[in-house]
Amino acid sequence: MxxxxxxxxxxxxxxxxxxxxxxxxxxxxxxxxxxxxxxxxxxxxxxxxxxxxxxxxxxxxxxxxxxxxxxxxxxxxxxxxxxxxxxxDFGDARLKETVEAAPESELRLYEAAVDLLVRLGEEDAADVPPYDMAVYQREAALLTEWYCPAVGLEVDVQGYADAWRTILLSLTTDSRAVTVLRDYHAENIMLIGGSESLGLLDFQDALAGHPAYDLVSLLQDARRDVPASLETAMLDRYKRTTGAGDAFDVAYHVLGAQRNAKIVGIFTRLWQRDGKPRYAGLCPRVWGYLERDLRHPALKPMADWFDANIPRELRGDPLAIAGA
Known part of the structure; x- marks a missing residue:
């Protein structure tokens, strides 16, 4: 360094x-x-x-x-x-370590993080490219390009893309586009100057897309366990504040599944291509979120594909599975 x-x-x-x-x-x-x-x-x-x-x-x-x-x-x-x-310099106080050191602060700080997303969604989107079908598909394909070969699987790649297209089509028209930061999670949210004022980092890949995406990033965090009860409470808080309805629930779980499939692929690539094996060890948590999302009825075509192509015993740490 x-x-x-x-x-x-x-x-x-x-x-x-x-x-x-x-x-x-x-x-x-x-x-x-x-x-x-x-x-x-x-x-x-x-x-x-x-x-x-x-x-x-x-x-x-x-x-x-x-x-x-x-x-x-x-x-x-x-x-x-x-x-x-x-x-x-925003200092060293990240949301992740702050909550770990003071668990009683978790609810309060996650409420603040959700409220920031509500404010962000009230702004017209920045002048950035759209989070469109081509981007969604390219990202989701990282799972079949990297994870599946790493654990020795040959899968139905075309069926995977077709299932995603069917599921994602509804997202392109059901919501006003907002600025999506894309990596809004507990390691990129800072508590500035010893206060509970939230600072933002790692937003250079922002796109104009669905407001549910950053909420998924926050509540299905690849780097820390977010309790299911907290996820439900914060999703309800966002919907209550914005007036979002059932369509937002669908979008949340669809984008959760898409994001988590992408992350499993990216973390596998970081291990195999970039020599960063620690990311492979985060995959079991991400698989847990992905399987939670796949239980939503709107994701049945995708859940069926996973059941047919990736056995449950091969859903986990790709480094450990490959070495088994």
Whole structure:
């Protein structure tokens, strides 16, 4: 985790000459992060190296969010040619660890996170691409492209795509498009400055799509167990506040199944292609959410496909299954 060679000059240009650069945990992409510290101030350095990464979408969505009163990091300095961006430091208090340390805060903080999504849904969508059928299908296909071969399965790929198309068609017209952050979960929601003000991270892949998607991201979190009772309560809170009806329930479970199938595929790819085996170990939790979604009547064609193609004993950690 050594910073790129151009960082000293970049920091000098940004007014942070001589600051200490400390590595922070990376994520599931090519992006890396560092904390820049000088006396009593700090900032976060994002290293988003081209051509693998492009920081411009992050900058655009950050500015869109802050312009509407949401807490996204301020952009302090940028060098797009190098993929370096200096951003506001929201600290280390993530929703995930805060709730783990103080379980009594879970309900209150999840209510705040749901209410933020209600506010986000009241805004016209940002100028971003649509979350359309082609994107849904491409993402869902990651399960058959990566997970199934990893556990030794040959499956009905065309039947899988056909079932998704049948199920997803209803989502393209039944709701006004909103800005979908796409990774709205407990490791990307920050508690700023020791308060319970929620800050947002990791939104560079935002699309204009269905409002249920980010609620699924929050309540079917691949990185922490969200109790089914909390999921039900927060789904009810969102529906009660927005006036959403039964169609929203259907969309929630359809998008839950689509997202979880995608994540199982992505986590398998992170293990096999990118040498990050820890993500494979998160798959059993994601399978649990996926099977919960598949029990919804609207997903019967998809549930039938899973029953016919992926035995239950092969739904889990692909690394463990492959090594068994």
């Amino acid at each position: 050594n910073p790129p060679a151009g960082v000293p000059d970049f920091l000098t240009a940004a007014g942070w000459d001589g600051a200490e650069v400390r590595p922070l945990a990376g994520d599931a992409s090519f992006r890396r992060y560092f904390r820049v510290v000088e006396h009593d101030r700090s900032a976060i350095l994002m290293d988003a190296p081209p051509p693998q990464e492009d920081p411009r979408p992050f900058i655009a969505i950050a500015e869109w969010l802050t312009g509407r009163g949401f807490a996204a990091p301020a952009i302090l300095h940028k060098d797009l040619a190098q993929g370096l961006v200096l951003i506001e």
